[in-house]
Amino acid sequence: MSDKNALEYWKSNIRIVLSLLVVWFFISFGCGILLVDTLDEIRIGGFKLGFWIAQQGAIFVFVILVYVYIYLMDKLDDAYNLNQDEDKTAEPGEEAQ
Amino acid sequence: MSVQIWTFIFVFLTFGLYIGIAVWSRAGSTSDFYVAGGGVPPLANGMATAADWMSAASFISMAGLISFLGRDGTFYLMGWTGGYVLLALLLAPYLRKFGKFTVPDFIGDRYYSRTARLIAVFCAISVSFVYVCGQMQGAGIVFSRFLEVDITTGVIIGMAIVFFYAVLGGMKGITYTQVAQYCVLIFAFMVPAIFISILMTGIPIPQIGFGAELTEAFGGGYLLDRLDGLSQELGFAVYTEGQRSTQDVFFITAALMFGTAGLPHVIIRFFTVPNVRDARRSAGFALIFIAILYTTAPAVAAFARTNLINTVNNAEYTAMPEWFSKWETTNLISFNDKNGDGRIQYVGDPETNELEVNRDIMVLANPEIANLPNWVVALVAAGALAAALSTAAGLLLVISTSVAHDLMKRSFMPDISEKQELLYARMAIFIAVLVAGYVGINPPAYVAQVVAYAFGLAAASFFPAIVLGIFQKSMNKQGAIAGMIAGFLFTAGYIIYFKSLNPAMDNAQGWLLGISPEGIGTFGTLINLAVAGLVASFTPEPPEDVQAIVEEIRLPGEAIKR
Numbered sequence: 001m002s003d004k005n006a007l008e009y010w011k012s013n014i015r016i017v018l019s020l021l022v023v024w025f026f027i028s029f030g031c032g033i034l035l036v037d038t039l040d041e042i043r044i045g046g047f048k049l050g051f052w053i054a055q056q057g058a059i060f061v062f063v064i065l066v067y068v069y070i071y072l073m074d075k076l077d078d079a080y081n082l083n084q085d086e087d088k089t090a091e092p093g094e095e096a097q
Numbered sequence: 098m099s100v101q102i103w104t105f106i107f108v109f110l111t112f113g114l115y116i117g118i119a120v121w122s123r124a125g126s127t128s129d130f131y132v133a134g135g136g137v138p139p140l141a142n143g144m145a146t147a148a149d150w151m152s153a154a155s156f157i158s159m160a161g162l163i164s165f166l167g168r169d170g171t172f173y174l175m176g177w178t179g180g181y182v183l184l185a186l187l188l189a190p191y192l193r194k195f196g197k198f199t200v201p202d203f204i205g206d207r208y209y210s211r212t213a214r215l216i217a218v219f220c221a222i223s224v225s226f227v228y229v230c231g232q233m234q235g236a237g238i239v240f241s242r243f244l245e246v247d248i249t250t251g252v253i254i255g256m257a258i259v260f261f262y263a264v265l266g267g268m269k270g271i272t273y274t275q276v277a278q279y280c281v282l283i284f285a286f287m288v289p290a291i292f293i294s295i296l297m298t299g300i301p302i303p304q305i306g307f308g309a310e311l312t313e314a315f316g317g318g319y320l321l322d323r324l325d326g327l328s329q330e331l332g333f334a335v336y337t338e339g340q341r342s343t344q345d346v347f348f349i350t351a352a353l354m355f356g357t358a359g360l361p362h363v364i365i366r367f368f369t370v371p372n373v374r375d376a377r378r379s380a381g382f383a384l385i386f387i388a389i390l391y392t393t394a395p396a397v398a399a400f401a402r403t404n405l406i407n408t409v410n411n412a413e414y415t416a417m418p419e420w421f422s423k424w425e426t427t428n429l430i431s432f433n434d435k436n437g438d439g440r441i442q443y444v445g446d447p448e449t450n451e452l453e454v455n456r457d458i459m460v461l462a463n464p465e466i467a468n469l470p471n472w473v474v475a476l477v478a479a480g481a482l483a484a485a486l487s488t489a490a491g492l493l494l495v496i497s498t499s500v501a502h503d504l505m506k507r508s509f510m511p512d513i514s515e516k517q518e519l520l521y522a523r524m525a526i527f528i529a530v531l532v533a534g535y536v537g538i539n540p541p542a543y544v545a546q547v548v549a550y551a552f553g554l555a556a557a558s559f560f561p562a563i564v565l566g567i568f569q570k571s572m573n574k575q576g577a578i579a580g581m582i583a584g585f586l587f588t589a590g591y592i593i594y595f596k597s598l599n600p601a602m603d604n605a606q607g608w609l610l611g612i613s614p615e616g617i618g619t620f621g622t623l624i625n626l627a628v629a630g631l632v633a634s635f636t637p638e639p640p641e642d643v644q645a646i647v648e649e650i651r652l653p654g655e656a657i658k659r
Contacts (some may be wrong), residue, residue: 006648009652018561020186021186023178024182028179028350028497029347033343033346037339046322047321051168054174055163056304062179062181063184066181066185067381074374079248082652084214
């Protein structure tokens with residue numbers, strides 16, 4: 001892989017990580033802590049929404065975030081031919097100088 | 098059969114299983130010993146990480162703490178799971194690509210400095226050691242309550258088991274025992290939770306029962322409404338409302354998250370998988386396995402609290418069930434009949450309250466309070482032991498690799514052979530087990546408190562240094578070292594000031610910006626980042642070959658040819 005490609009790959013990586021961290025912050029610190037009292041006005045069944053997000057909902061979102069990350073990074077790796085299932089044979093020679 | 102016989106059976110069977118696995122997975126090389134040969138499948142590593150991570154505190158104490166904290170207990174739930182998002186996105190893949198044995202390895206190589214490596218060794222050993230003492234104590238409590246042996250014997254049995262599989266198998270033995278321990282602990286946590294959920298709400302999934310209506314026998318109405326009502330009636334804080342200030346909850350949650358991502362025994366688990374893709378996958382599996390327990394815990398907390406109030410409040414003392422007097426003998430429940438009417442008044446007002454309940458027993462006593470069959474009660478004991486031993490083993494391994502690999506091999510005695518290094522590693526684990534056992538038997542009063550602060554220290558020292566090492570290529574050794582020292586000293590200083598030097602000031606008015614010592618690690622993290630950035634801007638850039646390492650770890654696979 002050329003240096004230019006490596007840089008592009010890294011930039012896409014950063015974009016993915018940052019956007020997922022925005023969701024992570026919003027749901028945990030945003031909804032679960034800062035806005036919790038406001039969200040508590042809304043009720044779903046036996047739960048106040050804010051309380052539910054703080055004690056359970058955020059954890060479900062965390063799991064989803066990590067799986068979205070795995071999916072997006074796999075796609076990105078494939079796009080740049082960084083397949084690692086066979087570490088030794090996975091040299092993306094076509095793109096090297 | 099009695100609870101005690103069931104407990105003996107479960108403990109005997111599970112311990113036999115752990116020993117069998119240890120014999121089967123002996124370590125032959127340092128790579129086996131430190132990182133299980135780097136060949137652990139992601140699913141197995143996910144389970145092992147979950148068992149490694151979920152300690153006696155998660156299993157025994159957390160649900161109990163939440164049942165007394167109500168909504169404020171949120172910081173444990175989000176803090177100890179949200180940290181995995183950081184670990185998965187910011188650390189695990191890159192550290193796997195770096196592909197060495199320990200966290201100090203990364204710090205030492207990335208910051209091309211023996212000083213940085215030694216600081217990292219110091220932080221890793223102190224954080225892990227504080228933490229391991231708590232595990233030994235947890236194991237001791239379970240042994241003494243359920244097997245009715247004294248704490249010393251209990252701790253010695255626990256030590257012998259950990260010693261056997263950790264010394265023999267190193268990381269390889271620990272990994273596969275942790276897989277078994279995860280299965281034991283999650284089963285032991287879920288079975289009583291499901292039973293109680295069915296009993297109280299008729300719904301077999303505790304996560305849903307948490308928000309469901311109670312059955313007629315329990316008075317109907319939504320569980321949480323009922324709990325809020327009961328709390329208010331008796332003068333306790335309303336369960337679903339917060340008591341602590343928003344900024345304090347915010348800072349504690351963040352400190353636990355950064356700390357989780359910076360704990361060396363969790364990080365090294367990602368060195369054991371074959372490649373970067375598997376490191377990401379195993380972080381996903383780990384979080385799912387952890388989330389099963391962590392989404393059940395708040396439900397257990399609410400069930401337990403409701404049940405406890407229903408059972409004890411205004412009931413005749415002489416009519417209390419057997420578990421009540423058993424826990425009374427351990428002094429974890431105490432009743433003082435202030436108004437002499439022979440009934441238990443369990444209320445929020447300390448003047449008239451007659452019952453003190455230790456928060457740690459809620460999970461252990463919960464199945465008994467709910468009148469579940471004896472084998473379920475015994476299962477909880479086996480689960481608690483699995484949680485304590487799996488975490489203890491992971492931590493002891495960090496201590497032993499730090500000594501044998503980072504101190505001996507990489508810092509002071511680079512010429513020793515692999516065989517000698519392995520011998521040192523085994524000796525280090527042996528000594529660490531003995532010391533941890535001694536502290537478990539003679540716990541200094543501060544250990545229990547200090548465990549919670551291990552997170553703050555990990556957050557303020559490791560987490561920023563590793564993240565900067567990956568994401569900021571120009572970060573140099575001067576910056577990283579200054580940052581780690583500043584973060585660690587600030588956090589440790591703040592905690593020691595309020596906990597030892599001036600405990601009178603340890604309240605919301607005395608704290609800096611209303612942040613409690615539990616949450617100060619977040620501030621320490623920010624100080625670390627600021628100091629590191631400032632110092633790095635005045636000092637020379639890191640050398641070419643180090644910058645090349647950074648470029649290398651950013652790409653998965655062996656993509657760069659140079």
